[in-house]
Amino acid sequence: MIQLFNVGKSYGGVAPALIDITFSVKKGEFIFLTGPSGAGKTTLLKILYRTEKYDQGQVLVHGMNIGKIPDRKLYTLRREIGFVFQDYKLLAKKNVFENVAFAQEVIGANKKRIRFKTWEALKNVGLTHKKDSYPQQLSGGEQQRVAIARALVNSPKIILADEPTGNLDPEISIEILKLFEHAKKAGVTVVFATHDQDMIRSRNHRVVVIKRGQLVNP
Secondary structure (H helix, E strand, O other): OEEEEEEEEOOOOOOOOEEEEEEEEOOOOEEEEEOOOOOOHHHHHHHHHOOOOOOEEEEEEOOEEHHHOOHHHOHHHHOOEEEEOOOOOOOOOOOHHHHHHHHHHOOOOOHHHHHHHHHHHHHHOOOHHHOOOOHHHOOHHHHHHHHHHHHHOOOOOEEEEEOOOOOOOHHHHHHHHHHHHHHHHOOOEEEEEOOOHHHHHOOOOEEEEEEOOEEEEO
16 A cells, blocks of 8 residues: 655755655554654655655555656545644634535535535544534544544545644543544554554554664564
């Protein structure tokens, strides 16, 4: 599902952001991507989503060589991927239902499908009762659930999560983790970036460690 071959990335600083990254993620697999802050986790996820370009190597996502996709056709990649951010990135002037629906509007789904899929996504994260609330009226955990619903609403084949529990307490973090694990059981490939070692030890998922831009164990 995801394959990286000798991928390198530099921002022009003293040390490269990524150095010779080679590993793969199987279809339907859940992996933890971990390492200290500044290790390169976010850069790696952005490369997979093609919001960053890499300097060397090759990246295949769902059979697509993403380095060769022209910008005007990036939608062919991104409709296969849901991205969940640490800081939620919800639209403040839209309510919960509208935030999730927006992800379908941008791909041109019809209104009937948008209503059905949005309600289904909110039901899956336990937030139908908050559909008319605005982001500022929600707790951090609730906001992250909305972000997950938005990422899942278009039935992506891959979910990329960048420290999605970084701002949440341990109990809420485990509930959020379970939502990603539920997606994995439905066949979604999940790359979950975190530095929470207690969370990692509590599960039996494969762990990929990155330090100073290099893989420690692929």
